[in-house]
Amino acid sequence: MHKSFGSIHAVNDVSLHIDAGETYGLLGPNGAGKTTTISILAGLLEADEGSVAVAGSRIRPRSTQGREAIGLVPQDLAIYPDLTGEENLKFFAALYGMSKRDTAARVDEILEVIGLTERRKDRSSKYSGGMKRRLNIGIGLLHSPRLLILDEPTVGVDPQSRNAILESVESLSGEGMAVLYTTHYMEEAERLCDRIGIIDSGRVIAEGTPAELTAGIGEQERVRIEVTGPAQNAADRLGGVEGVTDVAVEDHAVVVLVDSGSARLPSILAELARAGIQIGSIDLARPDLEAVFLHLTGKALRE
Template identity: 75%
Template sequence: MAERFPGTIIVSAVNDPLVEAAHLYKRFDKLQAVDDVSLSIDPGETYGLLGPNGAGKTTAISMIAGLLEPDSGTVTVAGTQIKPRSTQGREAIGLVPQDLAIYPDLSAEENLMFFASLYGMSKRDARARADEVLEVIGLADRRKERTSKYSGGMKRRLNIGIGLLHSPRLLILDEPTVGVDPQSRNAILESVEALSGGGMAVLYTTHYMEEAERLCDRIGIIDSGRVVAEGTTEQLISRVGENDRVRIEVTGSVDAAIGHIRDISGVVEASTEDHAIVVMADDGSRHLPAVINHLVDGGAQVGSIEVTRPDLEAVFLHLTGKALRE
C-alpha cells in the first residue's frame, strides 16, 4: 500500500498499469481529431500529452475520462472499462477541465462541501476531506474567503481541489496553468508534484514544454491527432541527437574557416545559413572559442551568437516540422 496524501490509501499490483487506452479514434465531420492513440499510465506516474492547441489533447482525455465516446478503441482505468453511457469505474477518475467549475459567491470551503455532497459524501467525511484538499492545494488559510476575490491561479488550484475530493486514483488535468501568473503557476505545479509523488496517477496535458520537462515521468508528443513519439525526456531528446546547435552571425567570407571548424574534435557539422554559420557540436559552449578564432583568422567579422541545447522543443520541431506553440 502507498499513501497518496493524508486520508487516502491506494492498493496496486506491481507493474500493473492503472490506465490503458488502446487504439482510440475520434472524427468530427471531416476532422480526424484523434487518430489511433494508445497509452498506458502506472500508479504514481505523471504522463504528459505535449502538443500545440488543436493537436487532439482535449479530445483524447475526454475519451479517457468517459465524457466522449470514441468511434473505436477502449479505455480501462483501475481494471474497469470506461464507457460514456455507464458510471462504472468513474469513481477512479478525477477530471480538472480547462474551464473553471467553481461558484464565485461561495468560499473555497463551501465550494468543496457542495461538490462533496454531489459525490454523496456525508457531512463529516466531506469536512475532513475538504480540510485535506485545502492543505494539498495551498488554500487552507483562505478557505473562508469568497472565491470571487481569488486570483486566477487560486481559482485554478481550487478547480484541482474539486477534482481531488472523491480520492480518485487517476487525476486528469487539462491545461491547468493557462492564463495564470508565474507565481500561481509554480504553486499549481508544486501541487501536482506532491500528488504524483504520493502515488496518484496523473494525466497532464500542456503546450508548455517546461511544464512537461518538470512534471512528467513520460511524455507523449501529439500532433494532428496522433502520438508521434513517446518516452522520457531523455529518450525523446536522444531521437534528435545530443548535439548543441551554435549559430553565429558573420559578415565577410567564411570559406577559409569552415574547413578548419569541421576538423575541431567534437564538432559534428558546420554549414552556412543566411549570413551565419551553424555548428553542431557535442558541447557548443566549450567549442565556441576555437570556432570564433578560426572565423576571425579567416577574415570574418563575428556578430551575435546563439547556443541552443537539445530539448523537447527541438524534438517537437524535428518530429512535426513546426514549433510547439504554433
C-alpha cells in the first residue's frame, strides 16, 4: 500500500498479512504511519496504490462490500454517553443489520465477555474510563468480525481495567479471530502478539515473532538511566561512548542500547559525571522488544 499527502509519504510500500487466530502488533513512534495504515485497512481512507482484502472481500471506502468482516475499535471512544451499556450495544447491533433475536443473545454474550453484565442498565456516562474502553471493544465484537482492529485500546485506563481488556483480547485468537493491535506499551505487545511489525517513516522496517526480532540484535543490552535536568543533554553526551549503538530520550531518562552493558556501564557513568549530570536510578535489561524498537528506530516507543 502507498498513501501520500502532498510530499509526505505517510504509507510507503506497506504489506501486511494476518492469519485467522493470530494477533498482529503494529508498533511505531508517533508519526510513523500507523493511523493512516489503520484507516486504509478499515476502509476509511483510499490508498493511492494497493488494495485491502478481508475474508476474500476487497475493502473500499466507497463500498459496503466486506465491511461486515471488520470490527474497528478506535482510540477515541465511539459510544453514546446518554445510553446505557446495553442500549449502546443494541443500537450498534441495529446499525450492523443484526436481527432482534440474534441481538438479544449476542448482547448478553458480549456483556459477559467485557465484564459489564451487572452494569448493563447504567448510562455509559457513569462508567469509569476502563469500563468505557471495554464497552468500546464490545461494540467492535458485536457482529463477530473476521478481523478486529484495536487502536491503543488501553489508553488512560486503570491497571485492573487494563488487565481485563488484555484478557479479553487474549481470548479472541482462540476463537479464530484475526486481531490487529496497536499500542504504546511494549509489555502489551510482548504479552499478546504472535507477530509484530515495526513501522517507521511509513515503512515496515522489521517483522517477525518477538523471539525472532529480539534475536536480530544479538547480545546488546538496554540501559535506562534517570537523570536530573534535561535528558537530551545526557543523550548527546552518551552517543560517542564506545560500545553504545543507540540512544533515546524517554520522559526524564536516557535509554542506551550497548554491547556488553555491564562492562560498559562504568564508562557511561563516567561520561555523565564529567558533564555534571546527576543520576537518579539505573536499570539494566537483557535484549527485549524495547531494545529492538530502539535499535531500529532510534526512538523509545512512547516518543
